[in-house]
Amino acid sequence: MRKFGYKTRSMAVKGKKLLEVEQLEVVFNTRDGEVKAVNKLDFSMQSGETLAIVGESGSGKSQTALAIMKLLAANGKTRGAARFYGRNLLEMTATEINEVRGEHIAMIFQDPTSSLNPYMTIEEQMLEVLMRHRKMSRKDARLRVLEMLTQVDIPDPERRIRQYPHEYSGGMQQRVLIAMGLLCQPELLIADEPTTALDVTVQDQIKRLMRELKEKFNTSILLITHDLGVVAGLADKVLVMYAGQLVESAPVDEIFYRPRHPYTAALLKAVPRLDQVGDYDMHPIPGNPPNLLKLPKGCAFRNRCEMAFDACAQMPEVREVAPGHKLRCFLDGGALK
Amino acid sequence: MLNYSLRRLAWAFPTLLLLITVAFFMIRVAPGGPFDSEKNLPPEIEQNLNAKYHLDEPLVQQYFRYLGQILRFDFGPSFQYRDWTVNQLIAKGFPVSLSIGALAMLLSFTLGIGIGTIAALRQNSVLDHGLMGYAMLGISIPNFVIAPLLILVISVYWGWLPSGGWEWNWRNMVLPVITLAMPVTAYIARLMRGSMIEVLHSDFIRTARAKGLSEMTVIRRHAMKPALLPVISFMGPALAGLITGSVVIEKIFAIPGIGSFFVQGAMNRDYTLVMGVVIFYGALIILFNFLVDLIYAWLNPRVHYK
Amino acid sequence: MNGAKQQPAVVKDAFAQALDVPQVAGRSLWEDARHRLFKNRAAVFSLGLLLLILVLVIVGPWLIPWDADFTDWDNIYSPPSIATGHYFGTDAVGRDLFVRTLQGGRISLLVGLVATVVSLLIGVTYGAIAGYFGGRIDQVMMRIVDIFYAMPFMFFVILLMVVFGRNIILVFIAIGAINWLDMARIVRGQTLSLKRTEYVEAAVACGATPLQIIARHILPNLMGVVVVYITLTIPQVILVESFLSFLGLGVQEPMTSWGALVNDGSQDMESAPWMLIFPAVFLSITLYCLNYVGDGLRDALDPRDRV
Numbered sequence: 001m002r003k004f005g006y007k008t009r010s011m012a013v014k015g016k017k018l019l020e021v022e023q024l025e026v027v028f029n030t031r032d033g034e035v036k037a038v039n040k041l042d043f044s045m046q047s048g049e050t051l052a053i054v055g056e057s058g059s060g061k062s063q064t065a066l067a068i069m070k071l072l073a074a075n076g077k078t079r080g081a082a083r084f085y086g087r088n089l090l091e092m093t094a095t096e097i098n099e100v101r102g103e104h105i106a107m108i109f110q111d112p113t114s115s116l117n118p119y120m121t122i123e124e125q126m127l128e129v130l131m132r133h134r135k136m137s138r139k140d141a142r143l144r145v146l147e148m149l150t151q152v153d154i155p156d157p158e159r160r161i162r163q164y165p166h167e168y169s170g171g172m173q174q175r176v177l178i179a180m181g182l183l184c185q186p187e188l189l190i191a192d193e194p195t196t197a198l199d200v201t202v203q204d205q206i207k208r209l210m211r212e213l214k215e216k217f218n219t220s221i222l223l224i225t226h227d228l229g230v231v232a233g234l235a236d237k238v239l240v241m242y243a244g245q246l247v248e249s250a251p252v253d254e255i256f257y258r259p260r261h262p263y264t265a266a267l268l269k270a271v272p273r274l275d276q277v278g279d280y281d282m283h284p285i286p287g288n289p290p291n292l293l294k295l296p297k298g299c300a301f302r303n304r305c306e307m308a309f310d311a312c313a314q315m316p317e318v319r320e321v322a323p324g325h326k327l328r329c330f331l332d333g334g335a336l337k
Numbered sequence: 338m339l340n341y342s343l344r345r346l347a348w349a350f351p352t353l354l355l356l357i358t359v360a361f362f363m364i365r366v367a368p369g370g371p372f373d374s375e376k377n378l379p380p381e382i383e384q385n386l387n388a389k390y391h392l393d394e395p396l397v398q399q400y401f402r403y404l405g406q407i408l409r410f411d412f413g414p415s416f417q418y419r420d421w422t423v424n425q426l427i428a429k430g431f432p433v434s435l436s437i438g439a440l441a442m443l444l445s446f447t448l449g450i451g452i453g454t455i456a457a458l459r460q461n462s463v464l465d466h467g468l469m470g471y472a473m474l475g476i477s478i479p480n481f482v483i484a485p486l487l488i489l490v491i492s493v494y495w496g497w498l499p500s501g502g503w504e505w506n507w508r509n510m511v512l513p514v515i516t517l518a519m520p521v522t523a524y525i526a527r528l529m530r531g532s533m534i535e536v537l538h539s540d541f542i543r544t545a546r547a548k549g550l551s552e553m554t555v556i557r558r559h560a561m562k563p564a565l566l567p568v569i570s571f572m573g574p575a576l577a578g579l580i581t582g583s584v585v586i587e588k589i590f591a592i593p594g595i596g597s598f599f600v601q602g603a604m605n606r607d608y609t610l611v612m613g614v615v616i617f618y619g620a621l622i623i624l625f626n627f628l629v630d631l632i633y634a635w636l637n638p639r640v641h642y643k
Numbered sequence: 644m645n646g647a648k649q650q651p652a653v654v655k656d657a658f659a660q661a662l663d664v665p666q667v668a669g670r671s672l673w674e675d676a677r678h679r680l681f682k683n684r685a686a687v688f689s690l691g692l693l694l695l696i697l698v699l700v701i702v703g704p705w706l707i708p709w710d711a712d713f714t715d716w717d718n719i720y721s722p723p724s725i726a727t728g729h730y731f732g733t734d735a736v737g738r739d740l741f742v743r744t745l746q747g748g749r750i751s752l753l754v755g756l757v758a759t760v761v762s763l764l765i766g767v768t769y770g771a772i773a774g775y776f777g778g779r780i781d782q783v784m785m786r787i788v789d790i791f792y793a794m795p796f797m798f799f800v801i802l803l804m805v806v807f808g809r810n811i812i813l814v815f816i817a818i819g820a821i822n823w824l825d826m827a828r829i830v831r832g833q834t835l836s837l838k839r840t841e842y843v844e845a846a847v848a849c850g851a852t853p854l855q856i857i858a859r860h861i862l863p864n865l866m867g868v869v870v871v872y873i874t875l876t877i878p879q880v881i882l883v884e885s886f887l888s889f890l891g892l893g894v895q896e897p898m899t900s901w902g903a904l905v906n907d908g909s910q911d912m913e914s915a916p917w918m919l920i921f922p923a924v925f926l927s928i929t930l931y932c933l934n935y936v937g938d939g940l941r942d943a944l945d946p947r948d949r950v
Contacts, residue, residue, distance in 0.1 A: 071543055074460075094552065102549035114540040118639060119562045128558070129548050164638040177544070352790045359799075363806055473938075477931035479882055481889045481902075482923045485909035493913055574792075581797040585889060589909065599798075600890055603805045611805055615798045622795055 018187060018220055019045040019068070023080035026063045026072065026244075035292045037063040039244040040080070042318075045220055045237075047187065052223040052235035052252075054267070058289050060244040061224045062110075065190045068222075069107055070097045084188070103133040106181035110193040112173035116165035122176055123161040129183045148179040151216075152209060171202035178209065185217055192224045207233060228271050232256065237324075240264050243290050243300035246318060250325035260321060261329050262305045299329075307331055345630045349623050356619040357407060361400055364608045412613030417605045423613035426598050433503060434587070434594035438579050440514045445521035445575070450568060452522070453529025457564075458556070460534055469530065475523025480582055484516045484589045501591040513590045517582050521575050525568055533564040562636060569633050573626040580618050676867075679943040686939025689932035696929055700748035709739035711746045712897050723917050732917040734907065743899060744922050750900040751926070754815060755881040759873055761819025762880075766826025767869065771857050773827070774834025785831065788824055796821040797883070804892045814893055818883050822876055829868050837861050867944040874937035878930045885926060901926035 026038035038060040045051050053061040066072050068082045068089060081088045084105065089097065101107075109115040117125055123145065130141035142161075149157035152175040165173055174194060181189055194210065195203040211233055214221060223235060231238055231252065239249040240263065248261040259265040269283040287304040290296060296303065298313040305312070311330050318328045387393045391402060406413060412423035452472070456465045491512065492500035498508055536542065537560055545559040546552075584596035591597075595614055602610035680686055704711065708728065718727045719737040727733075731740035773784040800817045807813055837843060843860050851859070885902025887893035894900045901922045908919030 069547055071546055098549045098551055100549070101547055107544075107547040109540060109544065111540060115544045117541040117545065117559050117563075119637065120559070128550065128554075132548065132550060132554075166639050180548075348789075352794075355790060356794060360802060363799075363802055473931060473934055477878065477934050478927045479885060479889075479902075479905075479930070481886065481909070482905055482927055485905070485912050485919055486923065489912050489916060489919070577795055577797075580795060581886075584797070585886065588890065599801070603801050603890075603892060606805055608805075611802055615795065615802060618795050618798060 017044050017083070018047045018049070018085065019222070020083040021064075021068070021081070022083070024064065024067060024082060025079040026060065026067050027077050027079070028073070029075045029077070033293055036295075037076075037244055037292065038067065041241075041244075041246055043239050043246070043249060045188070045222065048218055048220055049237065050214065050221040050223060050235050051237045051239060052225060052231040053239045053241055054225060054228065054231060055241035056226060056289050058243075058292065059241040061226075061241050062192050064241075065107070065192050065222065065224050069101060069105065069190065071107075102129050102186070103184045104186050105188045105190060106184070106186040107190040107192065108174070108177045108181050108194050111197040112170055112177050113165070113197070115177060116173055118165055121162055121164055122168075126161075126176070126180050126183065129180060133184050144183065145179075148183055149176070151182075151213070152176070152179040154179070169202075170198050171205060174198060174202075174206055175209065178206075178213065182213060182217060182219065186219060188220045188222060190222045190224070193226070194223075195227065195230055196225070203230075210234060228268065240267070243292065243295060245300065245328065246326065247301065247328045248326065250322070254322070254325055260325070260327050260332060262307050262331070263301050266304075266306075341634055342631055345627055349627050352623050353620055356623075357404065357616055358400075360612050360615050360619075361403055362396075364612055365396055365399065407616065412616070413609045415602075415607055415610045417602065417607040417610065423609050426610060427595060427613060427617055430593060430595035430598050433592060434580075434583055434596060437510060437513050437517060437586070437592070437594065438576075438583055440510065441518040441521070441579055442575065444514060445518040445525055445579075446568070446572075448518070449522045449525025450529050450565070452526040453531075453568075454533055454556075454564075456526065456530040457533035457537065465530075469527065472523040472526045475519045476527070480516045480520060481585045481589060483519060484512070484586060487512055487516060488589070501589070503590075503592045509590075509592075513586050513592060516589075517579060517586045520582070521578055524578075525571065525575070528571055529564065529568055532567045533560065536560045536564045539563075566633065566637060569629060569636065572629045572632075573622065576625050577622050580622070676940075676943040680939050683939040683942065685935050686943075689935035689939070692928065693932045693936065696748070696925070696932075697752070700745050700752060703745040704742055704749075707739065707742045707745070709742045711742050711899075712738065714738060720911075720915055722915070731921045732915070734915075734918055735911065740904075740918060740921055744901070744904060744925055747899040747901045747904045747922060748925060748929075750811075750894055750898060751881050751884060751902070751929075754811075754818065754884040754900070755877040757815045758819040758822065758880040758884075759876045761816060762822035762826055762876060763869065763873065765820070766823035767830050767862070767865065769823065770827040770830025770832075771834050771861055771865070774831035775838060775853060775857055775861065777835065777838070781831070781835075785828075788827055791824055797886070800883070800887065801890070801892055804887065811894060811898065814884060814887065818880050821883075822880060826869075826872055826876070829872060830865055833865055833868055834861055837864055871937060871941045871944060874933060874940055878933040878937070881926075881930060881933075901929075 021041060021043050024038055024041040025036065028035045028037060041060075041064060043051065053064060055061045063072065063076070067076070067078050068084075070089065070092070072078065078090050080090070082090050084100065089100065092100070116122075123142070126145040126148075127138065127141045130136045130144055131138070134141070136144070146157045146161065149161065154160055154172065154175055160168070165176075168176065178194070191210070195206050198206060207230055210221070213219070214234065221234065223230065225231060235252045237249065238252050238255040240247050240255070240261065242263050248255070248259070248264045250258075250260075255264060256268065259268055263285075266283070266285045270285055285304060290300055290303075298315055299305070299308070302308045302312045309330075316328050316330050318326050321327045321332055384393075391399055394402070403413075410424070412427070415421045415423050415426060418426065452468055456468045459465045488500045491497050498511055503509055537556075542555060542559055545555045550558070580596075583594060584600060586592070587594045587596035588600055595618070598610060599614045601607070602614070709715070715727075715729070715733060715737040717737075718729055718733050720735060721727055721729060721733050721737075723730055723732040723740075729739050729741065731744060733739055734743065769784065769788075773781045800821060803813060803817050837860070843856060846856050846860055881901075884893055884900060885905065888900045888902030889906040891906065894903050904922035905919060905926065908915075908917075908922060912919040
């Protein structure tokens with residue numbers, strides 16, 4: 001781990017948590033005023049663990065990921081801490097964070113077509129990662145890139161490596177981005193809606209690929225998604241966000257089988273299911289997520305919640321309702337089966 | 338790529354033909370012949386002159402004769418400068434115009450790209466607002482206003498540089514090149530700033546940053562090329578602008594370039610000269626546009642695959 | 644009875660609530676744009692200065708005691724002075740430069756407006772037709788625009804002046820005729836994207852004719868870009884006119900324009916610099932302000948730049 005201050009990978013792992021996010025806030029200064037996209041968010045990840053952050057668009061899940069990478073838009077500010085093996089990423093200088101990006105934490109994005117540079121060949125774009133972080137010679141780096149492309153099932157990599165992104169299909173582009181992210185075998189891979197922009201059949205392939213690679217490389221994944229189908233096969237823990245806040249977090253089985261927050265329950269009900277026979281109703285959540293510019297007082301989900309009652313006019317605190325299960329609601333899930 | 342080049346080249350020819358045709362007929366439908374100014378020309382001499390310049394033939398015949406001439410790169414004799422052919426005048430003026438124009442082009446592109454990039458990287462800073470304020474000044478104030486003012490201050494009051502005239506030496510070139518380059522520089526700076534800002538907001542730049550590349554590398558390797566593309570496409574219009582500007586600049590600084598001859602020709606209704614210059618510069622612009630298209634396609638991998 | 648009386652209040656309440664929401668979110672495009680334009684101090688300042696120049700140019704010549712072509716034999720080539728009453732000085736034949744500058748401004752601004760309208764009419768019609776019909780028609784029409792783009796237009800205008808003599812009407816038309824290309828391209832692009840909107844498709848489905856659709860749905864929605872390009876075309880046109888006049892190919896004596904005055908001034912600038920400086924300053928400020936207002940309008944109307 002060279003300049004960054006961790007001497008070797010194994011030393012870095014010893015005793016320190018992979019990622020600890022504490023009281024993270026992301027605030028944007030816009031023409032219409034301050035927008036708090038992420039509000040006092042806490043979570044942590046162990047090495048080898050996969051955490052899925054789930055929420056509707058505008059819930060702050062993507063901004064959380066970008067904040068950790070210090071890739072927020074110019075008008076965005078962060079508060080709190082995001083400790084990676086004990087060091088706060090948010091306080092790092094540009095040089096320091098650049099040692100982490102790509103080498104220790106890699107990121108793949110929602111829209112693969114626009115995320116690859118259309119003016120450079122795939123080869124150029126992949127080589128520069130290794131040449132930057134590993135100081136590899138071009139030749140060695142090229143071998144490694146070819147190997148990695150084979151891992152993500154790009155056929156005939158020798159030929160395709162010389163092509164430009166527009167000569168790839170969307171699914172292939174996302175494979176390239178995943179391969180690019182894994183080149184330096186990062187400890188953490190942040191995947192921001194990796195399947196959203198793809199066709200349904202391709203989505204499945206990418207999901208399967210990510211599952212395989214997770215096993216093979218033992219990489220922790222911070223998965224940002226609104227697709228609970230992606231979560232099911234991949235995540236160990238799930239964190240549900242609403243209006244910039246944590247509303248519930250728990251191991252994946254707890255979330256799927258014993259959701260305690262009305263919002264989590266509603267999200268699960270809204271997933272269309274093919275395994276149910278007979279009459280099947282879609283259950284979309286009524287209403288829209290609140291305007292972050294003028295959040296109502298109290299629980300942000302209150303006006304869409306079937307269970308809301310007087311107490312919800314106050315913001316409930318997060319509490320631990322079972323080991324590893326955190327909840328921001330006055331009700332306890334017992335009643336919400 | 339070859340295919341693409343040929344297709345672009347194929348478009349250059351009809352454009353050129355149209356240019357020649359429009360210029361030719363515009364001149365020939367004009368009221369009054371070229372020798373109208375010499376009022377007391379005896380009729381027989383005028384007839385001889387008309388015969389000499391083939392003005393007595395039917396219009397269509399004249400058109401094809403002229404087309405044939407131009408294919409041999411012969412613009413005919415000048416009506417006003419009796420001992421000169423238009424070719425000779427162009428050959429005499431072009432090196433002068435070219436050297437000033439090329440220097441101005443070089444200056445405006447390097448300066449414009451530099452200023453635009455700096456402004457984009459410091460978007461909304463005082464530096465950015467200052468640079469763009471100056472750029473707006475450069476676009477707004479015509480060079481025939483700037484040139485006399487510069488002459489007034491630098492040449493007349495301070496006596497640093499000659500106020501005009503032509504010799505092959507840098508002192509005579511400084512002021513014309515600067516004034517000629519100014520509006521183009523300003524335009525490129527604004528263009529470059531806008532496109533750089535847009536590129537820096539694109540997703541693939543975020544990917545490049547996520548790789549851990551330094552900001553310098555991100556800009557140099559990833560942002561520069563796409564940001565330059567609109568500037569490259571502007572090279573054609575920039576040349577047209579410089580050529581147009583050179584007409585005034587050459588007049589103001591008394592430089593014996595093509596522009597000076599052109600203005601003289603226009604004042605004296607020297608049809609062949611005016612036509613010759615229009616076609617010569619038109620062809621130059623068309624050729625240049627073709628080259629710019631090729632450069633653009635070469636830089637942009639998405640173009641020639643279409 | 645009681646219930647019936649109460650009901651309207653409840654309904655009204657619900658209405659008020661319902662109306663409350665759009666009041667927060669809904670600002671029309673134009674209101675929004677105006678709001679943003681007036682926040683842009685450079686644009687507002689430029690707009691004020693422009694209005695001032697406009698009023699001065701229109702009203703000024705009537706208020707100044709001198710006639711534009713009156714020769715003041717006592718004050719030939721006299722520098723600006725309050726004592727003589729020639730605040731901007733006089734020229735080689737003793738004409739008051741202040742009134743000449745304002746008269747020249749009338750011509751320059753008039754050319755700017757008229758030629759812009761000409762180019763607007765040609766450009767919008769051409770662009771809307773090409774964009775609306777699309778396909779082969781669009782391809783051919785845009786090819787023609789491409790070809791025109793490759794022409795050295797200033798030279799053609801000069802050629803026109805040479806052929807048909809120097810004539811102010813011709814200047815209007817010639818300049819308008821060369822400036823429509825940008826307008827046509829922009830309008831075409833906008834029309835293409837408007838055509839794909841659902842409300843236009845709905846109009847087509849209802850059996851509206853192309854002309855009706857262009858007039859009722861396309862043109863009103865082009866207002867934004869058109870306004871921006873009008874403000875940016877006017878300074879261009881003024882520049883072209885002054886360029887021609889500077890070369891002696893535009894406006895002819897005794898009429899004058901800022902370009903012609905700058906030309907006169909530059910001939911005598913060593914002995915009478917005021918003859919150059921006053922018209923040059925008027926011309927430059929006008930162009931500068933017009934460009935700033937155009938830029939401000941573009942920023943205000945273009946939702947892309949809202950960051």
